[in-house]
Amino acid sequence: MKIVWLGCLILALTSTHASAQQPAEAAAYKKVKEVVRDLERIVAPSGIQESYKTGIGGIDQWLNVRGQDQANPIILFIHGGPASPLTPTIWQFQRPLEEYFTVVNWDQRGAGKTYGEAYGAADGEADPHAIGDSIHIPRYVDDAIEVAEYVRKRYHKKKIILMGHSWGTVIGMSAALKRPDLFYAYIGIGQVISTRENERISFEYALQQAKAHDNAPALKELESIAPYPGDQPITRERIIVARKWPQFYGGLSAFRDTSTYYFDAPLLSPEYDEADIRAIDQGSLLTLGKILPEFVNVDFTNVHTFPIPVVMFMGRHDYTTPTSPTAAWLDQVRAPYKQGVWFEHSAHMIPWEEPGKTLVSLLKYVRPLAEGAN
DSSP: OOEEEETTEEEESSOOGGGGOOHHHHHHHHHHHHHHHHHHOOOOTTOEEEEEEEEETTEEEEEEEEESOTTSOEEEEEOOTTTOOSGGGGGGTOTTGGGTOEEEEEEOTTSHHHHHHHHTTTOSOSOGGGTGGGOOHHHHHHHHHHHHHHHHHHTTOSOEEEEEETHHHHHHHHHHHHOGGGEEEEEEESOOSBHHHHHHHHHHHHHHHHHHTTOHHHHHHHHTTOSSSTTSOOOHHHHHHHHHHHHHTTSSSTTOSOOHHHHTGGGGOTTOOHHHHHHHHHHHHHHHHHHHHHHTTOBOTTOOBOSSOEEEEEETTOTTTTSHHHHHHHHHOBOSSEEEEEETTOSSOHHHHOHHHHHHHIIIIIHHHHHTTO
């Protein structure tokens, strides 16, 4: 599958995934998925393992809830993309977190199982207005707040921890600012502070790397959109070029020119069937054009006071959502508690690239904020 991660936006350029499998290949995948499913089973009597839909924001949306001990603090993990659900990839990195937290993953409107719910078995044949007209950043923020309230009540928690990745940080930071009473803390992973500044830094990195490696094709493509973003609109076509080369030079996954481990992870997920996997691509294509005009104007630089503890996980090599704006913002913001954590061997995909340090950092900087508040 050919995919470009657009800043925080994933564009599926072609849709293959499980639908293109031959019978023998499909049977092999099914067998491997059963192994993963068995490994993923939570068998502890104190644990919880649930996947279900519930009414959020006027539509049915899917939640996945996993943890070894229901007494642990809850993390609501808001995925990136948009329309790139975490649920079909959690088998790769989440199990250690589940020993210390109950983790709730939510397929947002237009994403994964929630897209499939709205569009009828993820066939993409339903009325495109079923959810398309509601795809706006404020609606996502209100959805996140509604999910947080639902989770808090269902699992009998005073508050929960809010964590966002990439595009999910736009939703997460906004939700924390709007309803701080719901959350012990906010964690941003691949945080977006200013979309336009991120685009500029990412492009400059790609141009520098292309020159250093005497990459004529890259230089030709990058120079075709220069200056970027400049004073021209940030269009889908310009972003595709601007995202391609920073990722090739390790700006998505550090020291890698591809991230196949992530994009093909749904093929082995016990949580997703073939229709769900197709829905990832379909939801991405639906969402991108609708959300892009709003996304390019995202700017938190004028947020000088944050109402709850804030922790930023920053990949040293992240040129998908570059970290320098996040570090600068964290330096100047006033908050009850703030902490920046650098991941020296990561780019944008911190939980996958450094899962051990992700867990250790959550235990060191975040879990005490929930424990101390009880």
